[in-house]
Amino acid sequence: MSTVAPHVLIVDDSYVDRLVASGVLKSCKIPVTVMEGPKQALKFLDAEHDVKLILTDYCMPGMTGYDLLMEVKESPKLKDIPVVIMSSDDIAERKKKCEEAGAKEYIIKPLKVVDVPRLLGYI
Numbered sequence: 001m002s003t004v005a006p007h008v009l010i011v012d013d014s015y016v017d018r019l020v021a022s023g024v025l026k027s028c029k030i031p032v033t034v035m036e037g038p039k040q041a042l043k044f045l046d047a048e049h050d051v052k053l054i055l056t057d058y059c060m061p062g063m064t065g066y067d068l069l070m071e072v073k074e075s076p077k078l079k080d081i082p083v084v085i086m087s088s089d090d091i092a093e094r095k096k097k098c099e100e101a102g103a104k105e106y107i108i109k110p111l112k113v114v115d116v117p118r119l120l121g122y123i
Contacts (some may be wrong), residue, residue, distance in 0.1 A: 007031045009045070009049075010035070038071070041056070054068070054081055065087075066087050069083045077101065086108075104122040
């Protein structure tokens with residue numbers, strides 16, 4: 001059995017939020033790749049990377065985390081990658097919309113170490 005930790009892709013336009021999320025995951029010995037936006041993330045994913053989980057911010061300019069979720073779920077190659085939406089806003093309708101579209105979870109920022117085992121359970 002492989003002991004390599006699963007590769008997580010973090011997508012967030014906020015430098016601080018990227019730093020926090022990647023710091024939390026790295027402290028748990030999880031390899032991360034960080035992208036500033038969904039379009040970059042889709043290019044990265046298209047290049048055959050071994051991503052096992054996508055953590056994406058909801059509110060980003062140009063393309064939201066929900067848009068990214070839709071692109072991932074509509075792609076035959078990417079559709080099985082679990083997506084978790086992160087947001088500073090606890091909006092019930094948005095949470096429901098994301099989960100109905102296939103997000104595994106909608107979590108309120110910042111990501112915490114206590115969230116990690118649960119998130120890894122989606123892989």
